[in-house]
Amino acid sequence: MYIIGENIHILSDKVKEALANRDREFFMEMAIKQVEAGAKAVDINLGPRKKDWDEVFPWIVETVETVVDVPLAIDTTNVDGMEAALKTIKKAQPILNSTSAEPERLEKVPLLAKKYGAKMIALTMGSEGIPVEAEARVNIAIETLIPRALEVGLPIEDLIIDPLVLTVSGCQQYCPHLIEAVRMLQYAWDPAPNISVGLSNVSNAVPNANRPLINRVYLAMLMGVGLQMMIANPLDEKQNDVIRWIETKDTSNPLGRVYNKIADRIAAGEEPQVEDFDLSDPEQAAIWKTTQILLNKVIYADGYLNQ
């Protein structure tokens, strides 16, 4: 699993404060920790920085590149900020995060990727918002995102399609569609485009205590359909366990068996079945309930585990 570490994000109060203080040590430590935990790239989301982008983007790139050699994902809607970051990057091939199929962004961001030899994440979202159906998301990739990459001369290997994870709390019906979109995208083009998702979006607006479990179960499902790249928290050890169990097909412990079973079922186009789980084990019972929420079989509620 290629994890783009998500932890340098302006929504975090600590990040906000460290940025205000231009605290180089803080950002260096965050980058190192993520890479040591296995992140293959580091996402940098400091917002659009409309007023001070020409100072902030070069500063953060220089700071983080002082301590890590991995690619940086420049996560912003500010195209000028992106370019300022690209001009500063000296180490690995950067990732632009992101463009969508909206005309204005699709005009500018791919040109930047081409000019600086960057990879580019492209969201399957047009001007009309996010389509529900898996087919509609794949169509945006085939009809808009991939043709635009080809048009500007960006190699398909440098294109990363993000079919958009939405939260189970409020957009539950989208959750199974995203799984199918990931499955279908791999056959959408030859060579297959890279696919990445923002995993933890699936548990936005979910009480914090339940978020990691929902993330892990959804991850197992997505690995079942072949997901190999995601933006996620690389420090989440239980999540890393799930990745390892599935990647190595490690079924030597009960949870490893259960998560592998979920991935296998989804891979085969089946649904997890209640008999796959030992419901006398509270942890497995919670995983079973979570599969039912994520497959839109049982309506999500914050207290779904107590039901």
Add this chain to the structure above:
Amino acid sequence: MPIEIPKDKWPGSVQTVTLGATAAEGGTRTKTVTVGGQTSMPFMHFEAPAPHPPVVAIEIKSKRPEDWSPLLAETWGEAMDAPAKWAAKAQEAGADLLVLALTLNDTPESAVAATKAVLSASGLPLIVFGPGQVEKDNELLVAVAEAAKGEKIGLGICEDKNYRTIVATALANGHVVTARAPMDVNLSKQLNILITDMGLPLDRILMDPTTGALGYGMEYGYSVMERLRLAALQGDRMTQLPMIVTVGFEAWKAKEAKVGEGVPAAWGDWKRRAIHWETITAMALIESGADILVLRHPESVALIKAAIAELIPA
């Protein structure tokens, strides 16, 4: 060519809930009303007949409402000045049960007086709604619940901000709660989980999924209700509650129903339009699973009751 109609068979069923208690059950109601019990989607008799068809409640107020449409004032006349008279007239108009809506000007004493007046004037089961402001609802509904102990009335509005108080008083006094969430399946279900966690059995909870009138978000309410009902039939316990919808409140807010002047002539006769607005909203919502319709105009009540009777096979 013979056509075979495909039939769904569902593993789950809607909970039955009874409102009102007769003398034998410790109350003073002359009849009770039971809703729920469905094992199929609305009016799919060929799959499984519904044991309890939708029922109609008429909404009356504890004090003459100054903001209601003149059409409603015209039809209810002086009865609007006294909850007891209004209740009797609503019963005559064909209500299966009554909804007494309290106002922000009520005190616990006036709320109790209005409740008692309605309970003496009519033997129909009763639901009492607070004015919809959390603290005021708690203050009024606790007093009402205690005064109506044994009558098995419905208590609303029970929402995430005040459910503890309302559920506690329903538990203590043998009543039913109507749990309202703002047009959202996740929040509806969560509220039901929280309420049952307090120990109120499922057969004492109605859910109010919130709806909008025709032209004002009805389709959103419809989809939420349909989804809740499908989940109920699929076996999700925390969505298996009968649904109550405040159609009159929503429909008579709509300009098309409320206003007679300054609207395009093409809108046609005001009274006819207004009654249709309420009736059509109600009609759509029984198709998405509504069990209790709370209406305001007696002609809408007659129309919708006739429609329900027609939808049920003899």
